[in-house]
Amino acid sequence: MEIQTKIHIDYRIQDILGFLLSEDFVKVADTKHIQPSRMKEVQVDGENICVVNVEGKYFAINNICTHEGGPLADGTLEGYEVECPWHGSKFDVRTGEVKNPPAIEPEPAYEVKIDGNNILIKKQGKSKPSQLELTLQQKDKVEGTDVMSFKFSKQTDQVEDNKPLDHTAGQFAFFDIGGVYNDPKGQIRHFTISSSPTENFLMFGTRIRDSPYKKRLSALEEGAKVKLRGPEGQFVLHEDYSKPAVFLSGGIGVTPFRSMLKYATDKKLPVKIIMFDSNRNSNNILSYSKKSLMSGRTLIKI
């Protein structure tokens, strides 16, 4: 009777340990598939992760560069530093720490375990950074241009704490729209949020080019879900309103100013703003800029 009980208990402990291991860590690659001084992009729970082999030791950090979304696994590795292929930011693969600008935000680092030939990464669970799921409400093509605007619900549908996105006018965010394959710039892009925090939707505008990402974006149906990471960026309105702001923009570059001007207008901020917006002709002035920016302001054509 005693022996039977012991066997039963041992089995339960093993079972529990196996359960915990499989819950916390997930296999992402075989060791022989990432040779020394090599990197590989893997996905865990929708997160893009860069797994690195430095002299037989494995490390993992987020694969999306915190500067503007470059794919780190396509960059170069020197010692413990990975260099982003887009603008040369460097990160320490052991900690995610920034070693070289222009990036200023560190990368999330992940715990790695080796089990036989398996590389395992610890899942981050529900407490991972601000990744929100949004629903596309409306998309519009701007007449006579290759610009499209995309408007999303601002309330998160399912994610952490169910908090709405809280951004500062002028910031940007990364958008993972899913279903993007073989895009040389990766599966995720960042866009400036052109809506103001005072509006009950989130919007961005972009030129539609011939890339897999942009093609997929333009084909999204209303109701489609996209993932957003952010917001990020420090290109925002200054806080000393005794000093005026002067904005210079051209074409689609108007988006952060649209957000800041709308915010300043809605909040009746006591700040003087002078804006120069350059376009090929008046038809090319984005209509959402004209409508939202110029309410209560004077548009001077030169």
Ligand code: FES
């Ligand atoms: S996107 Fe990586 S350095 Fe700019």
